[in-house]
Amino acid sequence: MPLHIYLPHISPQGLEKVEIALAWDEGVKLNPRLKAARRALEIEGESSFLVLGNAKMLETQGRRIIHLEIGEPDFTTPANIREAAIRALKEGETHYTPTPGMLELRRAIAEKTAQDFGVEVCFENVSVTLGSKEAIFAALASIVEEGDEVIYPNPGYQAYASGVMFFGGKPVPVRLREEDEFRMTPDEVNRLVSDRTKAIIINSPQNPTGAVLSRDDVKGIVEIAKDAGAYVISDEIYRYIIYDGLKHYSPLQFDENLENTIVVDGFSKYYAMTGWRLGYVITPEHLTAPLQLVLNLVTACPSSFIQIGGLEALRNGSNAVREMVEQYAIRRGVVIEEVSKMSGVHMVRPRGAFYGFLNVKEIIGRAGINSLKLASILLEKYGVAVLHGSAMGSFGEGYVRISYANSVENIRNGLRIMSKAFNEIAGF
Ligand SMILES: Cc1ncc(COP(=O)(O)O)c(C=O)c1O
Known part of the structure; x- marks a missing residue:
């Protein structure tokens, strides 16, 4: 029997996990001693990379995706x-x-x-x-x-x-x-x-x-x-x-x-x-x-x-850091402004880093879904990639994370699309 591990994955069906076969072929007869160690199988991978992978896959199919999922500066190194x-x-x-x-x-x-x-x-x-x-x-x-x-x-x-x-x-x-x-x-x-x-x-x-x-x-x-x-x-x-x-x-x-x-x-x-x-x-x-x-x-x-x-x-490098932080501050302002206009969503004012952690409990409560499913719908149907809060631990359920290390235009567009999506999903 091949070994299987489960990776979090956002599929069109909104499945929480997909089975990944570790043996390349069900028919391969493996010596039972040939198996990966439990400690490796139990590693929980960084979900933002998995979401990024899914978003990239959609892009190869010709979809336009706004990336608010990955925590990485859009700036090139000075x-x-x-x-x-x-x-x-x-x-x-x-x-x-x-x-x-x-x-x-x-x-x-x-x-x-x-x-x-x-x-x-x-x-x-x-x-x-x-x-x-x-x-x-x-x-x-x-x-x-x-x-x-x-x-x-x-x-x-x-x-x-x-x-x-x-x-x-x-x-x-x-x-x-x-x-x-x-x-x-x-x-x-x-x-x-x-x-x-x-x-x-x-x-x-x-x-x-x-x-x-x-x-x-x-x-x-x-x-x-x-x-x-x-x-x-x-x-x-x-x-x-x-x-x-x-x-x-x-x-x-x-x-x-x-x-x-x-x-x-x-x-x-x-x-x-x-x-x-x-x-x-x-x-x-x-x-x-x-x-x-x-x-x-x-x-x-x-x-x-x-x-x-x-x-x-x-x-x-300190001048470049200062300039980039000034840009992040402007973008944070855009996030605070746009989120404040959303129905059924609120956010604690972020004081540092470049993330907004949006409380979407009302949206998912009304729709009867979880944050992963919400993120999956946002990506699949609306073309906005965000990270489901549960990817950051059990107490992150009920939230989605957006990264504002992105252009003001992308942030504004992404959040406006999300606002419209939330209204449709929650039936406001
Ligand atoms: C809190 C925190 N620590 C560590 C890292 C890892 O960063 P790196 O390995 O690129 O230095 C990250 C990356 O997202 C992070 O958010």
Whole structure:
């Protein structure tokens, strides 16, 4: 018998899952010992990529789709960063680097972190990774043991819970609530801490809600972690994309001896470098060597010329970041305006990142469907790709996420089509 796994998939019928045969042919007689490990079969893939795949398939059939599903800047990486990498290649920067990355890049990351947060960060504890996704994986790989509990935001970035389970841990969701503007509050975290808590994952500004943690939130969570003897893994990948004059806080600022904090960050979002796959992790000193052993096992080192691009971003990229954030702020304004005109839909004002998390409970309630089916109808019938909220965890049901890392024209058109669609679907 071939093995099967199930992937979330939006089909014309709105099916939640499709069966994917792992054996290429039902007729192939496999030795029963030839089978994939359960840990691989149970990984929950990132749904936005699956939705993107479905949308692209429709485009190949000649349909015009407005893409509001994928969390990636529409901007091309700033020219000086691209040129630095090209120059590096031309100059023969084609070799392995040390596992945690080039010394200059690690120093530059440590300096920038120190500058931004006013804390001393030793460059030896900075490890460069292939995107922040690898940083999350390596962080979890180096701390999670069988049965350990890891508290994480739900709705939230999918890789947290999947990563914890991959290493035999137990993901413990914190339900983010609209009445708290989706902030992960110390009170909620405190309720879930146990003697098995190994880590608390925070993400501010947050995907998918745009929530930004306050100084007291971050400080409070660090204190809880310290009392519990747990780590705080802080995913700060959207930290410069923040609005309304709010400030980003890192647990680094409240963890005096830098014992509990693991910072995950990357170049993908604010430098518009998603395709480069460049990120980093800052660890407490006692974790640096184990984490670097994991990185050594998995990737040996990040690509050399890509790291030179990253160095240029850190040295001469802040103006470009400011300009892109100005554009995101304008687009956020368009989202707030258009959503406020929709019937039966509301949205907590996003304070950071580039997502709107639309409460569509009234629409799906009236239509007797779930958020996945709604997203499927929006894509199939109306040509707008969005992410169903349940893709971001069980507490995301009742919502859809849109990414406004897109042109004002596309955002406005997409949201107006959605508004019309919601009226038709809900029968207003
Ligand atoms: C919260 C969060 N963390 C991490 C990532 C991974 O980003 P990358 O691996 O491109 O650095 C994403 C990507 O969408 C994200 O939203």
